[in-house]
Structures are given as C-alpha cells and as structure tokens.
Amino acid sequence: MRQSLRTVLMACAAGLVGCMTAPWAAAQQISSYAPVTQQRLENPEAGNWLLYRRTYDGHGFSPLKQINTDNARDLVPVWTFATGVVEGHEAPPMVNNGMMFVTTPGMQVLALDATTGDLIWRYKEKLPADLFQLHPTNRGVAMWGDKLYLATVDAHLIALDAKTGKEVWNTKVGDYQHGEYMTLEPLVVRGKVMVGSSGGEFGVRAYIAAYDADSGKQVWRTYTVPSPEEPGGDSWKSDAWKTGGGSVWITGNYDPKRNLAYWGVGNAAPWPGDLHPGDDLYTSSTIGLNPDTGEIKGHHQYHWNDSWDWDEIRPPVLINMQHNGQTIDALVHPARDGYLWTLQQTDNGIKYISGQPFVYQNAFKSLDPQTGRPTYDPEHKPVSGKEVSFCPSLWGGLDWPSESYSDQTQLLYIPANDNMCGQMLGEKKQLLVGQLWLGADPDSLKLLPRGDHIGELQAWDPATGKRVWTYPFPSQLFASVLTTAGGLVFVGGTNDRMFRAFDAKTGELLWQQKTNSGIVGMPVAYQVGDTEYVAVQSGWGVDAQRIQDSLAKTSMKLDPNAVPQGGVVWVFALRRHR
Amino acid sequence: MGDTSISRRTLLTGCCATPVFARTGAAAADEESAQFELPQTGDQLVEVGHEAEAKPLTPQDLGLQDLLLAWAYDPRNKIVxxxxxLNMLLLMRFEPATLGDAERQLAPEGIVAYSAVCTHQQCWVTDWLKSAQVLQCPCHQSQYDLRHSAKVVGGPAPRSLPALPLNVNNGILDIAGPFTGRVGGEQQQGT
Incomplete structure (x- = not known):
C-alpha cells in the first residue's frame, strides 16, 4: 500500500498532484503514510489523532505526557500556517504519522508536515455561485485506508487521496438549494463513511447516511425525523415532521463492543414548540444506531417538543465508571439544555440514570426519576405570539464545542456558558424553501446576561455527580477542550484571543498564548519523533462572533469588532524542542 | 406545514403562462436560460409565491413600510x-421625503428595489426591524439602511445591497435600468 518516495516526487514533478513544492522532509512524511484501519481506529497510537475526538469513545484525551504540569510554562510556538480564509476555523488538525490534515471554511483541505508546517498539498474547490451559508465552517476530514473524507457545505461527500490531495470520488448527499448542507467530520466504521445533514433552520427533514469508503455509493440513509409509518412517527402530531429539522452536524461516537454509533440530533423546526406539537422524536436526542444497517437500536430524548433551539448535537461521551458500586457503560452528556445527563448503555437500549443543571436553567421544573423526562415551566417555554425569556439562551449551557474526559483524572471538563439567558417572540411564518425559517420575530431575539461572568471551564466527577473546580471567564467561552496525560486541559474560546493550559486536577492556569484571532477550533496533541506537539486553529467566526454581536447590544457592551478574523494553524512544543 | 411551503420546483415550473414541456426543445432551452437572467430593463415584477398568476405589481400593492419579495418578469415572453x-428582489415603500437624494431618483412613489441577496454569505435579507428601521439578514445579522443606498450599518456584510431603478408605466412597476452594483456575496475559496 505504501507509495515510494521516488513515485511521489515523480508525480509532483509531472504536475499530477497538488504537492508541487513539497520539501524533502514533507515528501518523507508522504512516503511513510500509514493506511488507517479499523484496528488503528479502535486502538490508535498515542502519537496520532485519527478521529474527531481521537478515540471512538469521544474522550478528546491524549495519552502523551511530555508536555505536563511541570513544564507547560515552557510551551512556545514552533510553527504557524495561515489558511488564507476568514470565518470559523473549527476543525481539529488531524495527524497520521507526521502528516497533518486541516480543513477550513471555503472548501479547503491543507496537508502539512506536522513537524515543520511545510505545505505538502492543498485541495480547494469553488463553491456553487448561488450557495448560501448559515454556518461557513468545516470540522475536519475523516480517515480510512489511504483516503480522507470531506463533507462539504454544498452537501457533497468527497474522498481524497491522502498522499496527493487528488479527488478520488465525489458523491452528492443532499440538495443545498433546499437548505441541506454539511459541516461535520464524517465518522468511519469498518469502511462505512457516515455523515449527517445540517439545515434545521431551513426546514429540512434531516438524516444520517453511510457511504462505501471505496466507491462512494450510499449504503443506507436513516431519517432522524421518522415518517408516520416508522417507529417514533406517532410522536409528531401534525404534518410538521415533513419540515421538522432534527439536523445532524457533529461527529458521532462509537462503541465497538455493542457495534453502536451514537449520534446527537438537533432541534425541531421551527423553534416555537406549538408549531410542531408532540414529543417530536428524535429531535434533541441521542440515538444509537447500527453502522452496518442504519437501524436505530436505542434513543434517549433529553427534552421533548424542543422550543429553545437546543440541539443536542454532540454525542454522549462513553465512560466506564462506577455507579452504585458497579461498573457501568455510561453515556455522559453535558447538554445544550443546561443539564448534565448520565445515561447507561444496556442490552435493551439506553437507560436514564441522572440529570442535574450545570448552568442556571429555568425551563425545567422537575425530572421524572425513572425516565428523566422533564416537566416544563410554561413561562419559560417559547410559543408563537408571546415574548418569552429562558435560561440558558439558544446557545445553551454548551453548544457544539466538545467537552473532554481525562482518562487520567477521570474528570469531565465542560466549556460552559452560564448566566447567559435569552428571549424570543415566536411567530408563525410560511416556509420559503431556501430561506431561514426560525419562527421568531427577529426584533425580539436578545441575550440577557446575568451575574458577574458567563464563560466557565468546569471540571466534574461523573461518578459522584460533583463539580470539582470552575475557572470563570468574563464573557463567552466557545471552543472544544483537550485533555492530556500530562495532567493538562487546553482550551481557547475567549474573545481575548488566548489559548490556555490548566492543571487538570486543580484548575490552576499554567500557561497562555495570545493568538492572531479568537479560537473556536478543537485542540489536539500528537507526537512525531521524540517531540510532543499541541496544535489548534485560531480563526474566530460563526456562533462565537454572533454571541459577541448579541452581547454588544446588552449592558455588557462588548465591542463587536474586537476579534479579528483570519485563520492560522498554531503548533506548540516545549522550548527545548523548538 | 410541509403543504404550505413554497417549493423550488413550484417556483421553477409554476412561473410561466406556457409550461416548458409544451414548447419545442430550443424554445424551452431559451426560456430556461431567460429564467436565469438577471432583471432586464423593461421587466415587470411579480410577487414571490404568486408566480403562476404572474400578476404584475403596481405601486398600490405596497403599503408604507411593507416588505415584498419579488422576481423580475418578462411580460413579452411571459417568463419569471x-x-x-440570486435573482430575488426586495421592494419596500417609504415616504419619499425620507429617502436620500440618490434613492429618490430610483424609487417612484418612494418604492425602492434592491437585490435580496446578502453581500456577506448570500442569505436572503428579509427581516425588517421596525425598532431600528433597518433591514437585517437573518443569518448573520448584517443590517442595511434601505433609505440610503442600502448601505451597511451593522454586521459583517462588506458592501451595500445593489439597487434596481424602478419606473411606473401605465400604473405598473417596471425596471428602469441595471443593478447599481454586483449581485451576490463574497464566496471565499481559499488562497
């Protein structure tokens, strides 16, 4: 399977591939590219980052420990690479044996030498002239064999040759003119490439679909909003299911033991619940499905008849932990609805264990002790024709950015937003295909900050349900978390453009670096040779900027233009390895 | 709700007095091509969602501060x-005295016409904020002042919405000239 260095260099010279100027060291990375197998995905090498959260369980934890609590203050940038584009740079830099793959907004993939930052190849394609983008971003490429898989904002799934950047196949998944688009990193299990459709705010009926990794042909497609004839279809009490949302835009996790892929499902559309009466399965739920067939084997709906735009889009983190003296296969989900949910995988599906708020929440009055089903305070549940305030805001206690579970400390780290409530006046509007369809009076949409801060990096012990420490930030915290065996927690996400490292046990701030822009990206750790690196994209945009714009109109009076845009890949190592 | 939506297929096939399938191949191709053309001088306007009726809009169809979405309509060949x-237009009516000098020349009876396509990420700009008296893009909250050349007064949009000069001929609104600028957004493609 390996391509010789000579072959690569000859191909470059012939103009057959995109590398053209790949330096010698970069060419060596190409020649040593290791095909990605199921065995490697299930047991990844410590130095690589092959999945969205490195491992199928979604921990976002690296076992590397060269960079640790004793020396984190010696972290320095070793190289940077400007992506050349603006908007939200949300993707993790994916690393396989010294080759790094970075996606950016604007349908671009960069292959870089992970040690030097030299460009190996660049893939970029023009987007359709009439494309409209609500979320101009991308969250990374998936890997299988010698290929990479890119899900695009114009709803195509594209396979690239990992060594050359050459397109191998290109399959249309959905119709962007109807509001379907994709921003997620695909999930690969045994040669099936799974993706999901965004577009809940355009009234799509969303789905998860799997494609054959070699041919690009669709294997199955499962709608996250069932038709009336399907199981769960009777949870929709009108024709609203046809435009019911349930989008899927964050990569799922996977349990090899049960062969179940866990995906998060987005909000029901449009936002006010009275416009889609019923529980509205599987919106705002976790679903577990068989990756071979797409059959839904279990689900848990965190809140029924969503009315707040609380997508529960992140999959739960798979944690083996103690509960009532027994080790259970837990599913832990710090939710957009502001509750920290603990569920249990069983042979009969998903069982509710517990739920408690991790930020101020005023919409739930109680939870059913057996099922976790919430009862609502109608004063804080949006409906059409009434202005309603609710906590947390539509961005929730934690939006799409990922929490991280440290295998070392056995704590869960949540990049939360507390004290940020919202307000909306629901209104019934006719759907115009291709037009944003929120069901809310735009004049009424406001953020209502309260308290003395908003952002919180929280550490929780999921086994005891206790919060261990909290580090507050004055305004929003909007980025994914990385933990390492060096006892560290890394996160950006603030409007002061900082990238930070904390002591995972105590929450002490150990190190910070101001970057070019704000960080909404996902940090990763990897190793090449004898050096551990930490990488992250800095490139502010999308929801972090929208929160900034909204807080600018409140008593906080943030500067909406405080954070410059433009993406840069940053890579750090200890000073002695520079 | 699904049955109340306006599908793109309806927009594409319901627009014309003579269905595409009834025409010869060349004529059908010409007609399809004409559907994609930007608004032409002399075109009339029809309201989005009412393409099949193809009833040309008149000044009386807009009350003060009514927002109306429209397509250009070729009355000679009956093509929407x-x-x-990217061809969608927005019309609003204001008191003529409140318009800037340049807009007043383009806006008979205070009716302004602009491209409805946001110059940021190409969403349709359709949210009239009465409180601020600006038109806001629902996707990223770019705000435009329609009384003054649709200049950007908030949000990430890099430039104004292009304006479309209007006339009133025989009581019907029609298009008096080309857009004042390029229609569409700033699609970034990487460097």
Whole structure:
C-alpha cells in the first residue's frame, strides 16, 4: 500500500498532484503514510489523532505526557500556517504519522508536515455561485485506508487521496438549494463513511447516511425525523415532521463492543414548540444506531417538543465508571439544555440514570426519576405570539464545542456558558424553501446576561455527580477542550484571543498564548519523533462572533469588532524542542 | 406545514403562462436560460409565491413600510426570472421625503428595489426591524439602511445591497435600468 518516495516526487514533478513544492522532509512524511484501519481506529497510537475526538469513545484525551504540569510554562510556538480564509476555523488538525490534515471554511483541505508546517498539498474547490451559508465552517476530514473524507457545505461527500490531495470520488448527499448542507467530520466504521445533514433552520427533514469508503455509493440513509409509518412517527402530531429539522452536524461516537454509533440530533423546526406539537422524536436526542444497517437500536430524548433551539448535537461521551458500586457503560452528556445527563448503555437500549443543571436553567421544573423526562415551566417555554425569556439562551449551557474526559483524572471538563439567558417572540411564518425559517420575530431575539461572568471551564466527577473546580471567564467561552496525560486541559474560546493550559486536577492556569484571532477550533496533541506537539486553529467566526454581536447590544457592551478574523494553524512544543 | 411551503420546483415550473414541456426543445432551452437572467430593463415584477398568476405589481400593492419579495418578469415572453435564487428582489415603500437624494431618483412613489441577496454569505435579507428601521439578514445579522443606498450599518456584510431603478408605466412597476452594483456575496475559496 505504501507509495515510494521516488513515485511521489515523480508525480509532483509531472504536475499530477497538488504537492508541487513539497520539501524533502514533507515528501518523507508522504512516503511513510500509514493506511488507517479499523484496528488503528479502535486502538490508535498515542502519537496520532485519527478521529474527531481521537478515540471512538469521544474522550478528546491524549495519552502523551511530555508536555505536563511541570513544564507547560515552557510551551512556545514552533510553527504557524495561515489558511488564507476568514470565518470559523473549527476543525481539529488531524495527524497520521507526521502528516497533518486541516480543513477550513471555503472548501479547503491543507496537508502539512506536522513537524515543520511545510505545505505538502492543498485541495480547494469553488463553491456553487448561488450557495448560501448559515454556518461557513468545516470540522475536519475523516480517515480510512489511504483516503480522507470531506463533507462539504454544498452537501457533497468527497474522498481524497491522502498522499496527493487528488479527488478520488465525489458523491452528492443532499440538495443545498433546499437548505441541506454539511459541516461535520464524517465518522468511519469498518469502511462505512457516515455523515449527517445540517439545515434545521431551513426546514429540512434531516438524516444520517453511510457511504462505501471505496466507491462512494450510499449504503443506507436513516431519517432522524421518522415518517408516520416508522417507529417514533406517532410522536409528531401534525404534518410538521415533513419540515421538522432534527439536523445532524457533529461527529458521532462509537462503541465497538455493542457495534453502536451514537449520534446527537438537533432541534425541531421551527423553534416555537406549538408549531410542531408532540414529543417530536428524535429531535434533541441521542440515538444509537447500527453502522452496518442504519437501524436505530436505542434513543434517549433529553427534552421533548424542543422550543429553545437546543440541539443536542454532540454525542454522549462513553465512560466506564462506577455507579452504585458497579461498573457501568455510561453515556455522559453535558447538554445544550443546561443539564448534565448520565445515561447507561444496556442490552435493551439506553437507560436514564441522572440529570442535574450545570448552568442556571429555568425551563425545567422537575425530572421524572425513572425516565428523566422533564416537566416544563410554561413561562419559560417559547410559543408563537408571546415574548418569552429562558435560561440558558439558544446557545445553551454548551453548544457544539466538545467537552473532554481525562482518562487520567477521570474528570469531565465542560466549556460552559452560564448566566447567559435569552428571549424570543415566536411567530408563525410560511416556509420559503431556501430561506431561514426560525419562527421568531427577529426584533425580539436578545441575550440577557446575568451575574458577574458567563464563560466557565468546569471540571466534574461523573461518578459522584460533583463539580470539582470552575475557572470563570468574563464573557463567552466557545471552543472544544483537550485533555492530556500530562495532567493538562487546553482550551481557547475567549474573545481575548488566548489559548490556555490548566492543571487538570486543580484548575490552576499554567500557561497562555495570545493568538492572531479568537479560537473556536478543537485542540489536539500528537507526537512525531521524540517531540510532543499541541496544535489548534485560531480563526474566530460563526456562533462565537454572533454571541459577541448579541452581547454588544446588552449592558455588557462588548465591542463587536474586537476579534479579528483570519485563520492560522498554531503548533506548540516545549522550548527545548523548538 | 410541509403543504404550505413554497417549493423550488413550484417556483421553477409554476412561473410561466406556457409550461416548458409544451414548447419545442430550443424554445424551452431559451426560456430556461431567460429564467436565469438577471432583471432586464423593461421587466415587470411579480410577487414571490404568486408566480403562476404572474400578476404584475403596481405601486398600490405596497403599503408604507411593507416588505415584498419579488422576481423580475418578462411580460413579452411571459417568463419569471426565478431560475437562480440570486435573482430575488426586495421592494419596500417609504415616504419619499425620507429617502436620500440618490434613492429618490430610483424609487417612484418612494418604492425602492434592491437585490435580496446578502453581500456577506448570500442569505436572503428579509427581516425588517421596525425598532431600528433597518433591514437585517437573518443569518448573520448584517443590517442595511434601505433609505440610503442600502448601505451597511451593522454586521459583517462588506458592501451595500445593489439597487434596481424602478419606473411606473401605465400604473405598473417596471425596471428602469441595471443593478447599481454586483449581485451576490463574497464566496471565499481559499488562497
């Protein structure tokens, strides 16, 4: 399977591939590219980052420990690479044996030498002239064999040759003119490439679909909003299911033991619940499905008849932990609805264990002790024709950015937003295909900050349900978390453009670096040779900027233009390895 | 709700007095091509969602501060130019005295017409904020002052919405000239 260095260099010279100027060291990375197998995905090498959260369980934890609590203050940038584009740079830099793959907004993939930052190849394609983008971003490429898989904002799934950047196949998944688009990193299990459709705010009926990794042909497609004839279809009490949302835009996790892929499902559309009466399965739920067939084997709906735009889009983190003296296969989900949910995988599906708020929440009055089903305070549940305030805001206690579970400390780290409530006046509007369809009076949409801060990096012990420490930030915290065996927690996400490292046990701030822009990206750790690196994209945009714009109109009076845009890949190592 | 939506297929096939399938191949191709053309001088206007009726809009169809979405309509060949979403137009009526000098020249009876396509990420700009008296893009909250050349007064949009000069001929609104600028956004493609 390996391509010789000579072959690569000859191909470059012939103009057959995109590398053209790949330096010698970069060419060596190409020649040593290791095909990605199921065995490697299930047991990844410590130095690589092959999945969205490195491992199928979604921990976002690296076992590397060269960079640790004793020396984190010696972290320095070793190289940077400007992506050349603006908007939200949300993707993790994916690393396989010294080759790094970075996606950016604007349908671009960069292959870089992970040690030097030299460009190996660049893939970029023009987007359709009439494309409209609500979320101009991308969250990374998936890997299988010698290929990479890119899900695009114009709803195509594209396979690239990992060594050359050459397109191998290109399959249309959905119709962007109807509001379907994709921003997620695909999930690969045994040669099936799974993706999901965004577009809940355009009234799509969303789905998860799997494609054959070699041919690009669709294997199955499962709608996250069932038709009336399907199981769960009777949870929709009108024709609203046809435009019911349930989008899927964050990569799922996977349990090899049960062969179940866990995906998060987005909000029901449009936002006010009275416009889609019923529980509205599987919106705002976790679903577990068989990756071979797409059959839904279990689900848990965190809140029924969503009315707040609380997508529960992140999959739960798979944690083996103690509960009532027994080790259970837990599913832990710090939710957009502001509750920290603990569920249990069983042979009969998903069982509710517990739920408690991790930020101020005023919409739930109680939870059913057996099922976790919430009862609502109608004063804080949006409906059409009434202005309603609710906590947390539509961005929730934690939006799409990922929490991280440290295998070392056995704590869960949540990049939360507390004290940020919202307000909306629901209104019934006719759907115009291709037009944003929120069901809310735009004049009424406001953020209502309260308290003395908003952002919180929280550490929780999921086994005891206790919060261990909290580090507050004055305004929003909007980025994914990385933990390492060096006892560290890394996160950006603030409007002061900082990238930070904390002591995972105590929450002490150990190190910070101001970057070019704000960080909404996902940090990763990897190793090449004898050096551990930490990488992250800095490139502010999308929801972090929208929160900034909204807080600018409140008593906080943030500067909406405080954070410059433009993406840069940053890579750090200890000073002695520079 | 699904049965109340306006599908793109309806927009594309319901626009014309003579269905495409009834025409010869060449004529059908010409017609499809004409649907994608930007608004032409002399075109009339029809309201989005009412393409099949193809009833040309008149000044009386807009009350003060009414927002109306429209397509250009070729009255001679009975073609609605809705082949591309980039062709969507927005009309609003203001007191003429409140318009800037340049707008007043383009806006008979205070009716202004602009491209409805946001110059940021090409969403349709359709949210009139009464409180601020600006038109806001629902996707990223770019705000435009329609009384003054649709200049950007908030949000990430890099430039104004292009304006479309209007006339009133025989009581019907029609298009007096080309857009004042390029229609569409700033699609970034990487460097």
């Amino acid at each position: 130019r809705n082949g591309s979403r």
